[in-house]
Amino acid sequence: xxxxxxxxxxxxxxxxxxxxxxxxxxxxxxxxxxxxxxxxxxxxxxxxxxxxxxxxxxxxxxxxxxxxxxxxxxxxxxxxxxxxxxxxxxxxxxxxxxxxxxxxxxxxxxxxxxxxxxxxxxxxxxxxxxxxxxxxxxxxxxxxxxxxxxxxxxxxxxxxxxxxxxxxxxxxxxxxxxxxxxxxxxxxxxxxxxxxxxxxxxxxxxxxxxxxxxxxxxxxxxxxxxxxxxxxxxxxxxxxxxxxxxxxxxxxxxxxxxxxxxxxxxxxxxxxxxxxxxxxxxxxxxxxxxxxxxxxxxxxxxxxxxxxxxxxxxxxxxxxxxxxxxxxxxxxxxxxxxxxxxxxxxxxxxxxxxxxxxxxxxxxxxxxxxxxxxxxxxxxxxxxxxxxxxxxxxxxxxxxxxxxxxxxxxxxxxxxxxxxxxxxxxxxxxxxxxx
Ligand SMILES: [Zn+2]
Numbered sequence: 001x002x003x004x005x006x007x008x009x010x011x012x013x014x015x016x017x018x019x020x021x022x023x024x025x026x027x028x029x030x031x032x033x034x035x036x037x038x039x040x041x042x043x044x045x046x047x048x049x050x051x052x053x054x055x056x057x058x059x060x061x062x063x064x065x066x067x068x069x070x071x072x073x074x075x076x077x078x079x080x081x082x083x084x085x086x087x088x089x090x091x092x093x094x095x096x097x098x099x100x101x102x103x104x105x106x107x108x109x110x111x112x113x114x115x116x117x118x119x120x121x122x123x124x125x126x127x128x129x130x131x132x133x134x135x136x137x138x139x140x141x142x143x144x145x146x147x148x149x150x151x152x153x154x155x156x157x158x159x160x161x162x163x164x165x166x167x168x169x170x171x172x173x174x175x176x177x178x179x180x181x182x183x184x185x186x187x188x189x190x191x192x193x194x195x196x197x198x199x200x201x202x203x204x205x206x207x208x209x210x211x212x213x214x215x216x217x218x219x220x221x222x223x224x225x226x227x228x229x230x231x232x233x234x235x236x237x238x239x240x241x242x243x244x245x246x247x248x249x250x251x252x253x254x255x256x257x258x259x260x261x262x263x264x265x266x267x268x269x270x271x272x273x274x275x276x277x278x279x280x281x282x283x284x285x286x287x288x289x290x291x292x293x294x295x296x297x298x299x300x301x302x303x304x305x306x307x308x309x310x311x312x313x314x315x316x317x318x319x320x321x322x323x324x325x326x327x328x329x330x331x332x333x334x335x336x337x338x339x340x341x342x343x344x345x346x347x348x349x350x351x352x353x354x355x356x357x358x359x360x361x362x363x364x365x366x367x368x369x370x371x372x373x374x375x376x377x378x379x380x381x382x383x384x385x386x387x388x389x390x391x392x393x394x395x396x397x398x399x400x401x402x403x404x405x406x407x408x409x410x411x412x413x414x415x416x417x418x419x420x421x422x423x424x425x426x427x428x429x430x431x432x433x434x435x
Contacts, residue, residue: 180209
């Protein structure tokens with residue numbers, strides 16, 4: 001099918017998803033430039049409505065609001081949200097099971113349960129339309145228009161029914177899917193040919209998959225077709241990965257932070273800052289025993305909304321303004337999953353990005369760091385002709401950084417497996433804190 005026809009079909013599909021999406025996008029394109037005070041006023045109005053809905057509809061939230069002495073209609077400032085307790089995944093799960101049936105049309109969704117508990121929840125059609133419009137707005141920062149062709153580096157479904165479903169969605173949305181399940185040298189070169197043939201407008205997918213592909217094609221001294229942007233999602237993007245991907249594609253490498261529960265949460269602007277989707281969410285960072293936990297509150301979903309939900313990621317909400325001119329909140333740091341850290345015996349915390357530089361050691365292709373006990377770390381290296389004296393030096397540096405409180409061992413392996421969803425975790429903690 002000609003490129004333009006696919007593009008038109010894709011635009012039609014997005015219109016069918018929600019007739020008002022274009023209208024919402026138009027107002028989002030304006031609100032991103034509003035003064036901070038105007039954005040906060042908008043958030044406050046939506047927060048009042050959301051909490052009033054919670055008070056009227058769910059016993060769980062009514063009790064919480066009453067206990068905290070918060071009257072939804074009389075909230076004067078966004079700061080008052082902090083008077084409500086944090087909502088855990090388990091609490092949401094049990095509240096959802098006891099919640100009344102949805103009143104209008106809703107979309108049922110479910111998290112994958114990789115962190116132990118598969119969470120079910122619902123979104124009103126208005127809420128999902130806003131989420132899709134926010135996606136479109138973020139892409140527009142890089143000149144990507146609705147219907148533009150996407151090369152998607154993702155995992156392939158394990159079942160044939162799942163693959164058919166993926167194929168249908170991809171066809172309608174003008175996406176070309178490239179599996180990241182197993183990227184080796186030969187596959188990377190075939191993938192490059194396919195990529196050249198499909199002429200994507202942009203690339204979207206897992207950082208680790210796009211990085212593996214980029215590394216292999218650079219090794220062959222070739223580059224990928226130039227695109228408007230390479231958007232990486234679902235995983236942390238480490239500095240060395242960003243550099244390699246940028247070299248391979250010659251295009252901006254952009255971080256998207258999202259989740260199944262909320263869709264887009266933050267998106268990186270042209271100036272390199274992660275902007276929160278303020279019109280749809282309030283994101284707070286709360287310091288708990290040295291950890292910086294992110295809490296998310298929905299503003300537009302009137303069906304069992306998440307209020308101060310502990311999403312399981314660590315990050316810091318900044319108060320600086322970005323030079324791009326948008327007044328949307330800046331997420332000044334995003335450290336990944338809240339279990340992506342080591343708590344030393346003295347109580348201090350070390351985040352997993354300190355292992356980042358191990359990948360730059362000569363001969364190293366992939367690494368995986370596994371915390372097997374509170375004071376014991378195993379490092380796995382995959383590669384050829386690895387500079388072992390370099391590894392030894394690096395590990396000594398890391399030990400020093402951890403104040404000598406962690407025992408570290410390392411070994412070479414033939415394969416570092418992907419997890420079930422096709423992501424490759426550089427850091428895995430087998431230690432549950434607070435248990
Ligand atoms: Zn910005």
